[in-house]
Amino acid sequence: xxxxxxxxxxxxxxxxxxxxxxxxxxxxxxxxxxxxxxxxxxxxxxxxxxxxxxxxxxxxxxxxxxxxxxxxxxxxxxxxxxxxxxxxxxxxxxxxxxxxxxxxxxxxxxxxxxxxxxxxxxxxxxxxxxxxxxxxxxxxxxxxxxxxxxxxxxxxxxxxxxxxxxxxxxxxxxxxxxxxxxxxxxxxxxxxxxxxxxxxxxxxxxxxxxxxxxxxxxxxxxxxxxxxxxxxxxxxxxxxxxxxxxxxxxxxxxxxxxxxxxxxxxxxxxxxx
Amino acid sequence: xxxxxxxxxxxxxxxxxxxxxxxxxxxxxxxxxxxxxxxxxxxxxxxxxxxxxxxxxxxxxxxxxxxxxxxxxxxxxxxxxxxxxxxxxxxxxxxxxxxxxxxxxxxxxxxxxxxxxxxxxxxxxxxxxxxxxxxxxxxxxxxxxxxxxxxxxxxxxxxxxxxxxxxxxxxxxxxxxxxxxxxxxxxxxxxxxxxxxxxxxxxxxxxxxxxxxxxxxxxxxxxxxxxxxxxxxxxxxxxxxxxxxxxxxxxxxxxxxxxxxxxxxxxxxxxxxxxxxxxxxxxxxxxxxxxxxxxxxxxxxxxxxxxxxxxxxxxxxxxxxxxxxxxxxxxxxxxxxxxxxxxxxxxxxxxxxxxxxxxxxxxxxxxxxxxxxxxxxxxxxxxxxxxxxxxxxxxxxxxxxxxxxxxxxxxxxxxxxxxxxxxxxxxxxxxxxxxxxxxxxxxxxxxxxxxxxxxxxxxxxxxxxxxxxxxxxxxxxxxxxxxxxxxxxxxxxxxxxxxxxxxxxxxxxxxxxxxxxxxxxxxxxxxxxxxxxxxxxxxxxxxxxxxxxxxxxxxxxxxxxxxxxxxxxxxxxxx
Numbered sequence: 001x002x003x004x005x006x007x008x009x010x011x012x013x014x015x016x017x018x019x020x021x022x023x024x025x026x027x028x029x030x031x032x033x034x035x036x037x038x039x040x041x042x043x044x045x046x047x048x049x050x051x052x053x054x055x056x057x058x059x060x061x062x063x064x065x066x067x068x069x070x071x072x073x074x075x076x077x078x079x080x081x082x083x084x085x086x087x088x089x090x091x092x093x094x095x096x097x098x099x100x101x102x103x104x105x106x107x108x109x110x111x112x113x114x115x116x117x118x119x120x121x122x123x124x125x126x127x128x129x130x131x132x133x134x135x136x137x138x139x140x141x142x143x144x145x146x147x148x149x150x151x152x153x154x155x156x157x158x159x160x161x162x163x164x165x166x167x168x169x170x171x172x173x174x175x176x177x178x179x180x181x182x183x184x185x186x187x188x189x190x191x192x193x194x195x196x197x198x199x200x201x202x203x204x205x206x207x208x209x210x211x212x213x214x215x216x217x218x219x220x221x222x223x224x225x226x227x228x229x230x231x232x233x234x235x236x237x238x239x240x241x242x243x244x245x246x247x248x249x250x251x252x253x254x255x256x257x258x259x260x261x262x263x264x265x266x267x268x269x270x271x272x273x
Numbered sequence: 274x275x276x277x278x279x280x281x282x283x284x285x286x287x288x289x290x291x292x293x294x295x296x297x298x299x300x301x302x303x304x305x306x307x308x309x310x311x312x313x314x315x316x317x318x319x320x321x322x323x324x325x326x327x328x329x330x331x332x333x334x335x336x337x338x339x340x341x342x343x344x345x346x347x348x349x350x351x352x353x354x355x356x357x358x359x360x361x362x363x364x365x366x367x368x369x370x371x372x373x374x375x376x377x378x379x380x381x382x383x384x385x386x387x388x389x390x391x392x393x394x395x396x397x398x399x400x401x402x403x404x405x406x407x408x409x410x411x412x413x414x415x416x417x418x419x420x421x422x423x424x425x426x427x428x429x430x431x432x433x434x435x436x437x438x439x440x441x442x443x444x445x446x447x448x449x450x451x452x453x454x455x456x457x458x459x460x461x462x463x464x465x466x467x468x469x470x471x472x473x474x475x476x477x478x479x480x481x482x483x484x485x486x487x488x489x490x491x492x493x494x495x496x497x498x499x500x501x502x503x504x505x506x507x508x509x510x511x512x513x514x515x516x517x518x519x520x521x522x523x524x525x526x527x528x529x530x531x532x533x534x535x536x537x538x539x540x541x542x543x544x545x546x547x548x549x550x551x552x553x554x555x556x557x558x559x560x561x562x563x564x565x566x567x568x569x570x571x572x573x574x575x576x577x578x579x580x581x582x583x584x585x586x587x588x589x590x591x592x593x594x595x596x597x598x599x600x601x602x603x604x605x606x607x608x609x610x611x612x613x614x615x616x617x618x619x620x621x622x623x624x625x626x627x628x629x630x631x632x633x634x635x636x637x638x639x640x641x642x643x644x645x646x647x648x649x650x651x652x653x654x655x656x657x658x659x660x661x662x663x664x665x666x667x668x669x670x671x672x673x674x675x676x677x678x679x680x681x682x683x684x685x686x687x688x689x690x691x692x693x694x695x696x697x698x699x700x701x702x703x704x705x706x707x708x709x710x711x712x713x714x715x716x717x718x719x720x721x722x723x724x725x726x727x728x729x730x731x732x733x734x735x736x737x738x739x740x741x742x743x744x745x746x747x748x749x750x751x752x753x754x755x756x757x758x759x760x761x762x763x764x765x766x767x768x769x770x771x772x773x774x775x776x777x778x779x780x781x782x783x784x785x786x787x788x789x790x791x792x793x794x795x796x797x798x799x800x801x802x803x804x805x806x807x808x809x810x811x812x813x814x815x816x817x818x819x820x821x822x823x824x825x826x827x828x829x830x831x832x833x834x835x836x837x838x839x840x841x842x843x844x845x846x847x848x
Contacts, residue, residue, distance in 0.1 A: 037730035040744035049691070049728065049746065091434060098434040100738065215775050215796035217812055243753070 023071040025105045026112075035110030038103050046086065051114045057087070058162035061114045066161040066271070074108050075101075124258070129266030132259055139263065142247065145270055151226045152210060153247060154194065160264070160271025168264050172255070175247035196246045197221055199229070200237040207231075210246050336398055336446045336465075338492050342558045348786075349827035351397045353553075354443050354487035355706060356783075356824060359621040360555035360564075362708040363784045364825035368832035369847060370787030374801045374811045376848055380833060381419030383842045385410060390820040391837040394443045394487065394706070394781070396451070397826035402835070403465070404842055405441040405487075409455045411463060417828045419844060423468035427455050434739075435483045436503035440820075442553070442704070443487030445495060447515045452495045454484025460497055460513055472518035480736050481506045487553045491563060491594050494521055498550025498565060502614065505545030505571040505740035510554075510590070512597060522597030526550055526567045526585045534584035542579035545734050547571030548586035552616035552704050555639075557653065562600055563592045564621070564639055564653065568614030574687055574698070575610065575729055575742025582607040587615040589641060591656060601656030605643045605678075610686050610743070611669070611727060612698045613645040620709045620716065621653060622763060640763050642707055642718040644700030645669070647679050648761055662766030664759055665701035666722040669694050687727035687743045697725030698745040706781035706822035708790065713804045715760040715769055717790050721777040723747075723754040758782065758792050760807060770807035781822020783834070791834055793819025799836055799843065815843055 025031035039051065046057030053059030058066065067082055068074040078099070081089035091098020099107070133139045140149035143156045159168065170177065195214075199207045199221065209223035219239070221229040224246075233239055250260070336352060344350070344357045348365035355362045369377060385391065387406035395404035402416040409427040414420060429439065435456050445452040450462045450471055458476040463469065476482045481504025488497040494512040502508065508526035513519065527546035528534040538546055547570045554565030570579060570586035584602070587609050591600040605615045624636040639653035646667035650659045658676050670679035685694055699721060707718040725745040734740055747754075756777025760769040780793035789810070790802045795818045801811040817839015825834045835844045 034732075037732055037744075040728060040730040041732075041739065041741050044744055045746055098739075103738075215798055215814075216794060216800070216809070217798065 023075075023105050023108050023112075025102075025109045026071070028109055029113075031106045031109040032113040033110075034103075035106035035108070035113075038099060038107050039110050042099060043107065051111055053162070053164045053167055059164040059167075060111050063115050066158070071105075071108050071112075074111070075104055078104050078107065124261035124263070124265030126262070126265040126269040128259075129262035129264065132255075132263055133266055137250075137255055137259065137263060145267070152222055152224060156267060158271050160267030160269065161273075162271065165264055165268070168267060169260060172250045172260060172263075175245040175249060176243060194245065196242045196244055198238075198240045198242075199231055200239075201231070202235055202237060204237065211241070335448055336490075338447070338490075341447070341490065348825075349397075350399065351395070351824045351826050352446055353396070353489060354394055354445070355553065355555065355618055355620075358491075358556040358558065360553075360618045360709075361620055361622075361711070361784075362618075362706050362782065362822065362824070363710055363786075365786045366825050366827055366832045367786040367788075368827070369785070369789065369825075369834060371789060371803055371810065373847060374787070374789055377801065377811055377813075377834070377845050378848055379813060380844045380846045382844075383412075383414055383419040383421070385412070385840050385842065387840055390438045390440050390779075391817075391840060391842075392440045392442045392485075392704070392820045393837050393842070394822050394824055395835055395837075395842060396444055396446050397824070397828075397835075398446060398465075400828045401465075402826070402842075402844075403444050403446060403451050404837070405443055405453060406837075406840075407439040407441065409439075409441070409453075409457070411444060411451065411453045411468065413451075413465070413468065414842075416826060416833070416844070419842070423466075425453075425461075425463055425468040425470075427453075427457070427459065427461060430457050430478070433457055433478055433483065434737075435485065435500065436739075437485075440485050441487075442485060442821075445488040445490040447490035447493075447495070450515065452488045452490065452497075452515070454486055454488055454497050456483045456485070458482040458484055458499070460484065460488070460495065460511070460518070462495070462515070462518060474513060474518045474520065480504070481738075481740075484551075486551050489553050489556065489563070490515060491556050494594065496554070496563060496565070496594075498552070498554070498567075500549050500551040502547040502549040502551075502568045502571055502573060503739055503741060504737060505547060505734050506549065507544060507546055508548035508550055508567060508586075510550045510565050510592070510597070512594075524590070524592055524597040524599065526588075526590070528584065537581035537584045539578060539580040542583075545571055545740065546579065546583060546586065547573065547740075548583070548588075549614070550616070551614075552618060555619055555621055556594065557621060557637075560654065561594050562653075563590075563594050564619045565590050565592060566615045566617060566619055566641065568616045569609050569612050572732065572734075572740045572742030573609075573612040574727060574745070575731065576608055576686060577729075577731075577742075579608075583609070587613060587645075589615065589619050589639070589651070589656075591653070603649075603651055603656045603658060605641070605647070605649060606645045607681070611645075611694060611696075612741075612745075613643070613696075613700055614703075615641070615643055615645075616704060617641050617643060617702060618706050620707060622650075622709055622716075624764075638763070640709070640716055642702050642716065642720075642761065644696070644703055645679070646696045646701035648716070648718075648763075648766055650763055650766070660766050664718070664761055664766075664768060665720045665757075666695045666724070667701070668724070687729050689729050691726040691728035691746070693724050693726050695724035696721070697723040697747075698727070699723060699725075703779065705779055705820075708782045708784040709763075710784035710790070710804050712786065712788070713760075713784075714762070714764070715804070716763050717758060717760050717782045717784060717792075717804075719778055719780055719782060719792065720757045720759045720771075721754060722752075722757070723777065756795070758790070758802065758807070760790075760804075772802060772807045772809065778819060780819035780836075783823040783825060785825055785834075791823045791825075791836070793821070793823070793836055793838055795819070797838060799823070799838065799845070801834075813843075813845065815839060815841070817841070 051060040142150040142153035212220040385406035412424040413422040458478040462471040481501040526548035549568040570583035587606040588604040669685040756774040783791040815838040821837035823836040
């Protein structure tokens with residue numbers, strides 16, 4: 001039984017990767033269905049049900065992806081992960097047990113089947129979005145894109161390439177909701193998620209800002225002036241955290257749907273690079 | 274055999290140990306060799322002093338079954354996974370205590386060079402520390418200095434796919450051997466002094482079997498439970514002759530045709546029923562019973578196709594140590610669909626008798642803080658449930674059956690579109706070892722509040738392939754996960770105190786006679802708490818997350834506390 005399976009797999013790999021670099025299960029609806037379940041088990045934790053992107057993983061329903069173009073690219077990324085990102089190598093994320101080559105091809109087939117159903121991409125005016133980002137909308141006071149902008153909020157160069165349009169819009173309209181996206185520590189580099197903090201030092205100095213990192217005994221805070229404060233908790237008069245984001249809520253009266261669409265278009269354009 | 278020794282010698286070179294030994298070999302000192310020769314040539318009656326002299330050299334002592342039964346008499350040693358047969362993970366050492374723990378400092382660090390999760394609990398016997406690391410590593414260190422004495426590594430086949438990392442939780446020791454379970458499902462006996470392979474027996478890893486558990490040595494047997502619940506294995510607990518490796522008994526945790534309990538499986542589902550046994554059990558020498566917990570039925574998160582209670586998944590088993598025959602069982606989660614393995618260390622607790630002059634009224638209990646979120650106390654003589662109380666956030670049960678066992682709600686099952694249940698798939702606790710402190714009479718356990726969305730993902734069974742049948746995700750609307758160290762009073766099931774970590778931890782817990790409880794956190798801290806109050810008294814940043822449980826030992830009259838974190842083993846002591 002096992003030998004037959006191994007021989008089969010070897011033939012599979014030979015045909016699928018070594019020679020053609022193509023998906024041997026391309027457009028196979030049965031493989032796509034099997035891939036859907038494999039995806040749920042191995043990928044959906046970050047990439048969300050339906051591959052639409054989650055709290056951490058990019059939206060994979062887009063036809064144009066940041067790290068992969070061909071099926072062979074995708075196979076390589078799933079197998080080996082993407083260094084410097086939260087994307088782990090197959091079998092190392094503590095989620096799922098690691099996939100066989102066949103299962104990886106099934107997942108690729110599934111992702112390709114989802115692309116067809118993906119909604120149209122942002123249609124806004126990217127040039128105007130850039131003006132707003134660095135101008136009236138005040139985004140760049142706290143957010144950096146391509147090395148330009150503030151440091152208090154998340155760096156956003158890649159966000160347009162890795163989050164859905166809906167997720168970006170929701171982050172602007174309801175900035176605090178995203179803070180509550182819990183993820184298992186296996187896929188998190190830091191326990192904090194831009195929580196807002198207020199600390200009062202022994203000499204009565206009040207520090208407000210966001211956490212850069214924290215453990216039970218110390219906290220590293222950046223304040224609105226981008227000063228980093230390194231504090232030991234037992235030496236503080238008080239220390240309070242809030243899951244209310246330091247980012248103001250951008251309602252439609254502050255930023256119209258059209259303006260927000262333009263900003264999304266700008267982020268998508270930058271993020272695609 | 275050649276292959277194994279090649280691996281080993283190469284690793285020694287990789288670690289640059291050659292410089293530690295002259296020319297890469299271990300030469301006993303000339304003085305000891307001369308003493309040994311003298312003894313060997315003398316007749317028995319005059320050889321007696323030699324034996325005494327050699328026995329007086331602590332590193333030559335044999336670990337007998339009697340020593341393991343009476344481990345409380347030698348608190349300087351830590352000779353089983355949980356420190357003793359009862360599973361208390363309590364150290365009788367009190368040199369490091371509430372009054373002086375603030376001065377505790379790191380004494381040494383040993384880097385294993387392993388990547389991933391280091392889950393080992395070291396053993397210490399007579400000044401030598403024995404531990405394991407990922408990818409089938411085992412090693413022995415000078416417990417005073419952390420300097421390596423030997424290292425063993427069995428080559429890991431490229432095609433193994435253990436569910437949850439290439440992990441190992443530790444060794445057993447008996448006689449002059451230590452025992453290791455490997456990822457490719459071998460049980461290996463190593464010479465305690467050299468790390469040389471004495472015997473090696475195998476199960477087939479291709480069907481999904483592996484060993485990650487620290488075995489338990491009982492009498493002349495090495496007892497070990499298998500992993501593989503994510504692959505649809507048929508779980509078992511094995512006992513091997515410690516001298517020869519001959520298998521003495523096997524208990525299948527999924528009963529076959531004609532055996533009691535077989536009727537709790539639909540059709541042929543028993544053949545791939547799971548119920549692994551991947552955490553170390555405990556042993557009652559008075560009744561000669563081994564208590565061993567079991568894991569999830571397979572597929573882990575999908576009940577369709579395996580209608581019934583699915584015995585003996587998610588159960589505590591009481592087995593006769595000599596025969597493996599079951600005396601009683603208790604199933605914590607019937608027909609589990611949430612991956613709530615009951616593989617937590619079952620801790621034996623004896624309550625004092627009401628009348629100090631007799632044993633009357635004394636209760637022989639066994640307590641388990643289960644992954645399903647309830648803390649169970651059983652009579653360990655009969656397996657009868659005495660109490661079950663939630664010790665974390667649970668939503669899956671609103672009622673209890675006639676025995677007092679929480680019963681799953683109708684709507685707790687996973688659905689295709691997903692259904693939120695607390696605790697999540699990782700459970701309120703997991704493999705992290707708890708501790709029971711007989712001084713405070715409190716049970717300390719690492720706990721997590723996390724809810725998950727469970728969604729079905731049907732998969733056909735294929736030998737050696739993942740067999741989950743479901744997936745789980747964090748809820749986008751959910752609160753951040755919360756992690757705690759909780760002190761439970763087993764008499765009432767109430768939480769006496771809790772300490773909230775910055776995020777959930779996978780660390781186990783140790784209690785000591787010094788009035789202290791030790792645990793680690795996901796941010797890399799090793800923390801000493803006041804056992805009575807939960808107040809943190811001391812901490813040290815180790816620079817890597819903790820997935821292991823702490824232990825304590827003493828050498829030359831000096832107490833140490835040790836724990837694995839990141840890729841290293843850390844030992845702490847007073848200045």
